Amino acid sequence: MATEITLDSLRKEFGDVVAVDDVDATFDAGDFVTLVGPSGCGKTTTLRMIAGLETPTDGRVIFDGEDVTDEIPQRRPISIVFQNTALFPHMTCRENIGYGLKIEGVPKSERNERVEEAAALLQIADQLDKMPGELSGGQRQRVALGAAFVEDPEVLLLDEPMSDLDAKLKEELRVEIQQLHRNLDATMVYVTHDQNEAMTMSDRIALMDTGHIEQYSDPETLFDRPVSEYAATFVGTPTTNVLPYTVEGDRAVRGDDSVPLPADVTDDAVRIGVRPQFLDVGGGPVSVEIDVDVIEPLGVEYVVHATERVDGIEMDVVLDDVSGLAPGDTVRVGAALDDVYLFDTDGNVLAYGLDPESPPEVEQG
Amino acid sequence: MSTIRERAPLAGHLDSARLFLLAALVPLGLFFTLLWFGPVVYTVVVSFFANPLGEAQFVAVGNYVGILLSETFWLFLQNSVVFAVSTTLLSLVVGLGFALVVDERVAGRDTLRTLMIFPYLLPTVVVVYLWTLLLDQNLGLVNRILAETGLITDPIAFFATVELAMPSIVVASVWKWGSFAFFILLANLQAIPDAYYERAKVHGASPYQQFRDVTFPHLRGAILLILLVRGIWMFNKFDIIWLTTRGGPVNVTTTLPIDIYDRTIRAGAFGEGAALATIMFLLLAVVGVVYFLVLTPEAEVTD
Numbered sequence: 003m004a005t006e007i008t009l010d011s012l013r014k015e016f017g018d019v020v021a022v023d024d025v026d027a028t029f030d031a032g033d034f035v036t037l038v039g040p041s042g043c044g045k046t047t048t049l050r051m052i053a054g055l056e057t058p059t060d061g062r063v064i065f066d067g068e069d070v071t072d073e074i075p076q077r078r079p080i081s082i083v084f085q086n087t088a089l090f091p092h093m094t095c096r097e098n099i100g101y102g103l104k105i106e107g108v109p110k111s112e113r114n115e116r117v118e119e120a121a122a123l124l125q126i127a128d129q130l131d132k133m134p135g136e137l138s139g140g141q142r143q144r145v146a147l148g149a150a151f152v153e154d155p156e157v158l159l160l161d162e163p164m165s166d167l168d169a170k171l172k173e174e175l176r177v178e179i180q181q182l183h184r185n186l187d188a189t190m191v192y193v194t195h196d197q198n199e200a201m202t203m204s205d206r207i208a209l210m211d212t213g214h215i216e217q218y219s220d221p222e223t224l225f226d227r228p229v230s231e232y233a234a235t236f237v238g239t240p241t242t243n244v245l246p247y248t249v250e251g252d253r254a255v256r257g258d259d260s261v262p263l264p265a266d267v268t269d270d271a272v273r274i275g276v277r278p279q280f281l282d283v284g285g286g287p288v289s290v291e292i293d294v295d296v297i298e299p300l301g302v303e304y305v306v307h308a309t310e311r312v313d314g315i316e317m318d319v320v321l322d323d324v325s326g327l328a329p330g331d332t333v334r335v336g337a338a339l340d341d342v343y344l345f346d347t348d349g350n351v352l353a354y355g356l357d358p359e360s361p362p363e364v365e366q367g
Numbered sequence: 368m369s370t371i372r373e374r375a376p377l378a379g380h381l382d383s384a385r386l387f388l389l390a391a392l393v394p395l396g397l398f399f400t401l402l403w404f405g406p407v408v409y410t411v412v413v414s415f416f417a418n419p420l421g422e423a424q425f426v427a428v429g430n431y432v433g434i435l436l437s438e439t440f441w442l443f444l445q446n447s448v449v450f451a452v453s454t455t456l457l458s459l460v461v462g463l464g465f466a467l468v469v470d471e472r473v474a475g476r477d478t479l480r481t482l483m484i485f486p487y488l489l490p491t492v493v494v495v496y497l498w499t500l501l502l503d504q505n506l507g508l509v510n511r512i513l514a515e516t517g518l519i520t521d522p523i524a525f526f527a528t529v530e531l532a533m534p535s536i537v538v539a540s541v542w543k544w545g546s547f548a549f550f551i552l553l554a555n556l557q558a559i560p561d562a563y564y565e566r567a568k569v570h571g572a573s574p575y576q577q578f579r580d581v582t583f584p585h586l587r588g589a590i591l592l593i594l595l596v597r598g599i600w601m602f603n604k605f606d607i608i609w610l611t612t613r614g615g616p617v618n619v620t621t622t623l624p625i626d627i628y629d630r631t632i633r634a635g636a637f638g639e640g641a642a643l644a645t646i647m648f649l650l651l652a653v654v655g656v657v658y659f660l661v662l663t664p665e666a667e668v669t670d
């Protein structure tokens with residue numbers, strides 16, 4: 003039975019530092035929710051409060067309508083995969099995976115059966131009688147995963163489980179964790195600083211910034227409709243380009259370039275964000291002249307690192323074809339009016355797209 | 368060492384590294400030869416003679432046979448084992464108890480930790496005076512408390528009563544040397560990562576199960592070390608016993624070291640004393656070998 007998790011004005015202070023600042027959110031039963039953000043944003047502290055390993059300074063943690071804020075971890079229907087695995091070094095992998103079942107009092111034969119089932123799923127069946135110290139990092143993380151889900155928890159918490167693994171292993175495990183989620187009837191809360199992991203795995207993403215949730219939405223919405231410059235630049239690789247413009251009448255002006263603005267913009271200055279993928283040589287009306295610095299081939303596409311000419315701001319452009327382009331060249335790139343984000347100078351979104359004909363639509367997450 | 372290096376002859380060219388090595392090793396070698404290896408060999412040699420300091424007479428294993436056939440040897444061996452085992456185990460239990468308390472974030476833990484070192488720093492003579500005063504038949508605090516609470520009517524002579532002499536020495540010894548176990552165990556406790564306890568908790572482990580499955584396995588190496596080192600020390604202990612009871616009353620606290628002193632210094636039987644010392648040495652050597660073979664203390668918990 004997956005559990006719905008509600009965070010109600012959840013707050014955690016460490017001395018003078020506010021790690022989690024009155025967070026409100028509901029994680030639907032059975033969802034794969036990712037808490038993502040840079041280090042120090044409070045994502046791990048939030049996870050630890052859901053687990054009961056950290057006591058909130060204020061606010062409540064609610065499982066399926068039941069307040070569990072004061073429950074000890076032992077009494078919550080949860081499992082955790084820790085960043086450093088925390089496998090007991092003196093126990094074999096079999097004992098490590100079966101540990102929770104042993105504590106629950108599951109008889110040995112059934113325990114073994116379930117451990118072996120889990121091990122088969124994670125492709126570590128032949129490692130069961132080794133000690134954790136004899137395994138590679140990826141195998142150890144698989145054992146830790148097995149130890150967490152073999153108990154069939156209602157809530158499975160994962161604290162940056164892949165941060166110490168190399169890229170290829172990450173990809174493999176990413177797929178396995180998603181398969182696991184499909185097989186398990188559990189709400190999964192996954193903490194990571196890697197937006198790529200968040201985007202590829204989650205049903206819903208809670209993007210965190212200095213203790214609060216900046217945006218809580220599905221990955222597509224987070225990508226297409228970021229609520230702020232922070233959200234727009236955190237998600238997507240390479241990062242979203244953001245350029246400052248001054249407002250003159252109904253147009254935003256920057257050097258010799260200008261673009262139309264939606265009618266209700268009254269600010270003196272705005273910022274326009276555009277993802278590197280939406281820029282093209284020549285391109286649309288949101289246009290800017292750049293000096294090409296470095297061209298990185300990525301196989302099917304190229305990332306062009308460049309410097310914009312008016313303010314010297316560094317920009318990235320993703321192109322399918324760079325023939326005729328070389329470092330040192332000056333070239334004009336542009337994006338369609340529909341493909342940019344309009345922010346105020348504080349970074350809050352004002353509009354998605356600049357088409358003066360269509361009214362601005364802003365969704366708050 | 369998996370690689371085999373060809374050893375250059377020592378008398379070859381003396382570069383500075385080799386000179387340094389030599390300068391460091393020679394004093395150590397001399398020290399061990401003169402003060403350790405020499406006396407050991409001398410003792411073993413002497414143990415085959417009667418009256419070795421006077422008209423030495425070779426008696427082969429005569430001294431050994433005499434000792435092993437005497438009734439007192441087995442009694443004193445038993446006393447030694449009782450003393451060594453009980454003080455070591457009690458030190459371990461007391462040390463572990465205090466270490467677990469101090470490892471928790473309780474108020475006053477720093478004070479407690481500082482207090483724990485004091486008995487260890489006090490000279491044994493001072494500790495003996497302290498405990499003979501505490502347990503004194505006429506002036507002792509313990510007797511007064513027992514009398515005032517009505518538990519006893521006649522004061523007890525702790526160190527002079529057959530049943531209580533050994534327990535009294537054991538208590539004083541644990542008081543003095545218990546902090547050895549305490550400090551080693553505390554250092555090991557503090558090295559256990561919190562994540563292990565957190566994982567155990569999330570799996571539902573009770574405090575006892577956390578101790579059994581996380582704490583104890585991480586202390587295993589330290590506990591075995593304490594058992595060996597403390598056990599050998601206490602088996603060889605002379606001062607605290609001699610200063611409190613001199614082996615009495617009626618030999619109930621006479622351990623092998625006390626007997627060696629008696630035979631050698633008081634009775635002047637150097638050959639017998641040396642033979643008994645050699646027997647003790649062999650006993651400890653056997654214990655040591657068994658310890659390493661059976662308990663594999665080097666199989667430490669590692670991450």
